Amino acid sequence: MIQSTSHDSSAHDTHHAPPAQFTVRVLRQDVPGGSSYWERHTVKRENDMNVISVLQRIAANAETADGEKTTPVAWDCNCLEEVCGACTMVVNGKVRQACSALVDKLLVDNPEEIELRPMTKFPVVRDLMVSRARLFRALQKVKAWIPVDGYYDMGSGPRVSAESQEQAYPLSQCMSCGCCLEACPQYTKIELKQEEGETAEAFQARQKEAYDRGFVGAHAISQVMLFNKHPTGAMNAGERLDALTAEGGIQACGNAQNCVAVCPKEIPLTTSIGRAGRATTVHVIKKFFDR
Amino acid sequence: MQGPRIISVEANSASFFSRNEFLIRRLHSLTGLVPVGAYMCIHLITNASTLGGAPMFQKNVDLIHSLGPALPIVEWSFIFLPLIFHAVVGVAIIRSGNPNLSSYHYVGNVRYVLQRATAWIALAFIAWHVFHMHGWFHNEWWLENVANEDLGGHRFDPKHAASTAALALEAPIRKLAYFIGVVSCVFHFANGLWTMGITWGVWTTAAAQKRANWICGAVGIVMTVVGLSALVGVAKTDVVAAQAYEDTKLQMKQEEEQRVAAENKRLSSLTAEERLAERKAREANH
Amino acid sequence: MAKERVLVVGGGLAGLAATMQLAEQGVAVDLMSLTPVKRSHSVCAQGGINSVNDLTRQQGDNEYLHFDDTVYGGDFLQHQPPVKEMTEWGPKIIDLMDRLGVPFNRTPEGYRDQRRFGGTLFKRTAFAGATTGQQLLYALDEQVRRWETAGSVKKYEFWDFLGPILDENGVCRGAVAQDLVTMEIRTFAADAVIVATGGCGLIFGRSTMSMACTGSAVARCFRAGAKYGNGEFIQVHPTAIPGADKLRLMSESARGEGGRVWVPRIPQDPRPPKQIPEAERYYFLEERYPKYKNLVPRDIATREIFSICTEDGLSVEKDRLCVYLDLTHLPRESLNKLGGILEIYEKFQGVDPREVPMKIFPAVHYSMGGLWVDYERTPAGGLKLGAIKNQVTNIPGLYAIGECDYQYHGANRLGANSLLSCIFSGLIVAPTVQTWIASLKGKLAADQPAALYDAAKKRHQDEHNAMLKRPGGGENPYLIHQELGNIMTKAATVVRHNDALRDAYKQVQALEARAAKCSLSDTGNWTNQNVVFTKALWDMFPIAKCILKGALQRDECRGAHYKPEFSMPGIDASASPEERRRLAEEWVDTFDANTKKWLKSTVASLGPDNEPVITYEDVDTSLITPRPRLYGLVGADIIEEVWKQRQAAKSAAPKDTNGSHSEKSAAAAASAS
């Protein structure tokens, strides 16, 4: 804060001088289901720039590289420090957070251009903004919560060993960003269209149903393992495993392990998947014989 | 860009597959190992015995065929049906995915794609292989009119195991096809073993998965060597000599069979007293 | 019969706590937020959450000391009963969060681990890795999702709150809001509206806050007649990483784990930091504050870092002001505890702070000010739970909780106390709202005339349409925002001067006039972020002016508000003992006079000319007598001596007025609210 003077990039002197300006190619789409088109913008390079600040400059400028008037590109963000998960998009072909995508690093790979696209697995709302309702619906489906009795004071929670805290904590950092889903070859896009005369509620219900049929995704599987490990959460472990063995459950995973490779929080998703595999195996067999 | 895949709810509303998705997927996984995978290993080991020469191979083949009339039942229930199940579900699985190797060049992703590519190869290869060797159906008309020499079907004769196998794979193109087929199937099996361990929760942590990777890799390499040694085996087979041996063996076998048949016939024509007398005489001889 | 409904605006810690509690009590809740609630700004909180615990208790800690630390840290500007109640709830709140599954760090024996934060001598802060706020928020988010799945909560995410709806009696009956995707404007009938929209850092351009922290929702309540309290108290965090879009926080826990702040003694020493020998490093916080060392309260750390760069000219770099925050001497285990925040530095600066000292500088971080809210005290000095007055703004039916109320942190917030106040205010507002709804005697919002809502909707729809129709070629809202940020940052952060504040106020007024002429580059009616931003910008002005005017009028130093002109110098150590004694007496006299004059909440309301009008309100200090903050002051010893003697004399004499510090007489004192 405080000073607005520009500073020099003594920290970045290992590479040759970055260009004074660069092109940003954005895949835009005006409405859901509409056709998409590329638009090019020229942006002046500044120190410590990330893709968010690039989009901010584009919004302020509202002009394409050819000098034509245009509307600001729509995108989603909040924290700007990679903890809220809002700003996920496809940057230079790879899904990631726009706020932690540093321009100077991107320009090392390709000095001419930065390419921005919306995620491909979620319905586009507009430009770089997508609807991740399905992702949150999956958390409902797998009951990703601790079913406490209530919120009155009942003393402290169960004792937890440092070791299990160390196992739980990484899983609990999932910020529902959707990277793992975007990169997963088994997670395919579900986009419904509101029918004419269909009420918003009916449409939502139809969406939910369709989402429930689709693959829940690595994030939700991992959340199941998080809650099933918690001493209180374990009391409902079976319900969550039921969800994981229902349609769209863990069986849809094809073990490509892209999820774990792209997760910005480095959550051991494939370990969760393996553990969930074991738990569901045991659960289903037990259920069969306990019937 | 991948185009949107719009799933219509009505279309697949609670189909049998979707209701039993978990069970079907686990059965698919299981059939990959047993019986299909296990059979493949036995089959490749048997084939490798061509290296040991025509007699050894013939002996192994005979062992399998000693099941006689039970063989088709065993083959269908333990090999073909599970394989067809695995293949049909496998195709459905492949179609449910959306590979994205061009964007994400991770080893896991490469293997995911290879698993599917080798599945297609295995499908084509196994179909061709079974046609090529057995002609698919053991129906007279079919064997004469479709799976005949012109179309290259039904080339394997279990009674002339080494020689017909060698002849069938004589053309380099066939050897190449066999090579690709076997390598693909083995990769598919070994990599499948590894994914199976995750699917069923045998290896869970990254470290365990790495260790399992070594084991599955070793299985893959061993099975590749075993599978390919059959190629060497058939290449080394002297068809004429093998045929001669097989013919002699077959002739001996036939003679023996005839002898046994004649003997049986003779025995059955005797009266009970005569048979008793004969046995006594034999015992006295001992 | 219509069922009661409550609208909660904002799904940070405060909003989610309230939602969850209301849902449990069987009230239907509409929960509205600019972002999906799981992405609320609360996820950014790294350090931890304060409460007394069994361990600190045995070291002599108790709720009262936590309470004392909080009001002392806040320079006594907060009403004491709510704070007292909050600190008493602290242990219960941590227990609750623990039960909800927050993965708090553990001791080898399996108990919750604690760390020490600025402003206290106890290890009072429970933490979950370096993402405590995220973990707490997720636990509440999960509970709310549970209620949502059960159907008792309906979420409206990607909705912008446009303002409360008041009936002809000035009672809040719901709100107007806009869908950020479809741009639909609609009304929400509600028997109570709870605003939990967090801070307003964006008024300063770049800050440590998230992009949704525009303060617009609060401003819209202010425009509707709600009062705004203690606006001028803006906390500037001592340690942030300067970036182009945001100033990313380097948590206090970096210092808590043993991080040391220093500058080279040679100005702009060109050597790499690790090569500068100990003797040539100036550990200025340790030298100036031997008791608290690097853990001095935030305002002091901020000012020291600021002045070492500006006044002493010892900034590490010449054209970018910054100092070193050094962790490189720490063992790996303590660095591991900090994992997350070190990754942030590495991720955004491309340098590993385990190897190279970090460069940091202060940044706007927290707004102590916020919507004025009421409370009802018990005779014992606590809060009367469920009382109709708790957390209510001056508009009946409109409540404020979390960072956007002004209630808990006075002139300065103690580290790790905000998460506590957010959850606390969220939990206690629920029974209050129940009491309020009961008092409506069935005259629910659902039964209000449709005309009330239609009129409100029409007004906002017309405004929206007019905005889209503005002629092109006008002002650019994004550039105006930058200018506003620069003005505010220069005039109203670490050090404040009256002439600069006066000037800034005029500049902001001029800017506001220009903002009214902003034209939009997007005039469409689908996910138009341009118009949403322009509206938010427009609503930054009233709060910006509250901040500036409050700061201008408050001629003293208190907490985060620092005017060098009115600072109270220390006492010359070289003077004779008698002289020092005399100076100390004088010092205490001045202090008393200042307390009398300025120990008052600043309360702003919107005047007829659209400018804030400021009045002052007494503070309930009946539980702990305000005393001088003497951290590091030269001559603190003698001042303290005089102070104590006077206090002793006072309590010996019979007393009945405000200012008594004994708990018994406090009980008799009337509520000052």
Ligand SMILES: Cc1cc2nc3c(=O)[nH]c(=O)nc-3n(C[C@H](O)[C@H](O)[C@H](O)COP(=O)(O)OP(=O)(O)OC[C@H]3O[C@@H](n4cnc5c(N)ncnc54)[C@H](O)[C@@H]3O)c2cc1C
């Ligand atoms: C970097 C950082 C670190 C911090 N670390 C700590 C710490 O270690 N310990 C501590 O105690 N405190 C810490 N704080 C402070 C603390 O995080 C915040 O004070 C607290 O999270 C605020 O919570 P809240 O619920 O009031 O609001 P927020 O979490 O800010 O949530 C506001 C909600 O309101 C919604 N909203 C806003 N405007 C509108 C509108 N117009 N219409 C609809 N919805 C709207 C938003 O979408 C959001 O859901 C930190 C703060 C920062 C910036």
Ligand code: HEM
């Ligand atoms: C030689 C014959 C075959 C063998 C030995 C074999 C074996 C295996 C094994 C062990 C697996 C691992 C299962 C798991 O991951 O859980 C597997 C997976 C798979 N197989 Fe086969 N298979 C064979 C033929 C085929 C054929 C013909 C197809 C379809 C065309 C096919 C399609 C698949 C697919 C798609 C998978 C991946 C399943 C998943 O990822 O969940 N396989 N196979």
Ligand code: SF4
């Ligand atoms: S491991 Fe499973 S969930 Fe992860 S990317 Fe692969 S298929 Fe998707």
Ligand code: SF4
């Ligand atoms: S698991 Fe990782 S990639 Fe997936 S949503 Fe969570 S944080 Fe994002």
Ligand code: FES
């Ligand atoms: S803006 Fe929060 S993750 Fe990027």
